[in-house]
Amino acid sequence: MPDGAVEPKKGRKFDQVLEGARTVFLRDGFEGASVDDIAKAAGVSKATLYSYFPDKRFLFLQVTKAECCAQSERAIDAIDMDAPVEDVLYQAAREIGEFITSEFGMRIFRVCVGEGGRFPELGQQFYESGPMLVRSRLEDYFECAISKGDLVIEDRTLAADQFNELCRADIFPRMLFNIADSFSDEEKHRIAKGAVEVFLAKYGV
Incomplete structure (x- = not known):
């Protein structure tokens, strides 16, 4: 079986x-x-497809990586x-929210959960x-912001993970468990604004 690193x-x-x-x-998911x-x-012909990708799993990995x-x-x-x-943090929060609520983001998260044991x-x-x-990229930005005196962070990796989780609050579990498959701009704004406020309450100056 080809490895994802190949x-x-x-x-x-x-x-x-x-x-x-x-x-x-x-359109059809991995299984479909x-x-x-x-x-x-x-x-293209199936022969051409197989000349690039020896099986469907490897092809799916490459589509995921590229996207x-x-x-x-x-x-x-x-x-x-x-x-x-x-x-900057608000823009980043919105971009994270846009990705996880995109069609691709929602599908790939669900496939990762559903196929995790076998894949x-x-x-x-x-x-x-x-x-x-x-x-x-968040860690790099935090380092720059710290040097300018805009943020006070001891553990940049932890801070980046915390920020990412704040940006997914409420939206991600509803999306993952098929409770909702679309979110209004107002909802995404509320989550992004709240993420920034909580983050700056901890790390702002």
């Missing part, structure tokens, strides 16, 4: 296959997605790191490509 062979139709797989996985449907959506990295980078690029600390590498791949990347 890099797939790249080629002319690699991105085409990846995009077709993303479409089908989002068939290789035939993925090949059809990608506009998490892309969404994380878009979120980071959207934040003005030179803004006041309260504004442990999926959770690891998702964590490394998404939450761990966000944590690293």
Whole structure:
């Protein structure tokens, strides 16, 4: 069985296959997605698909990795790191909220829970490509804010994890357990604003 750390062979139709797989996985989930449907959506033969990805699990891992990295980078690029600390944290909180309530975010969280026993590498791949990347970027920002005297933090890793959890309050459990599958802008604003207020009450100056 291919490991999530193995890099797939790249080629002319690699991105085409990846995009077709993303479409089908989002529509049908991991179990419901068939290789035939993925090949059809990608506009390639099954032989071409298998030349890049030897099985469906490996393909799903690569789709997850690519999507998490892309969404994380878009979120980071959207934040003005030179803004006041309260504004930066609010922007970050909104981006985290947008990701976990996105169609991809909701599906991948549910798959990680549902398939975790049989598919442990999926959770690891998702964590490394998404939450761990966000944590690293938050830690970097906290270091800069500390040097400017805007924050007082002894454990930047713990603070990053705490901030991330605050940004998921209320929304994440409702999403994960299918209690709600969409959230209004007002709800996401309320959670982000509350996350910033609680965080700054602990670490602000």
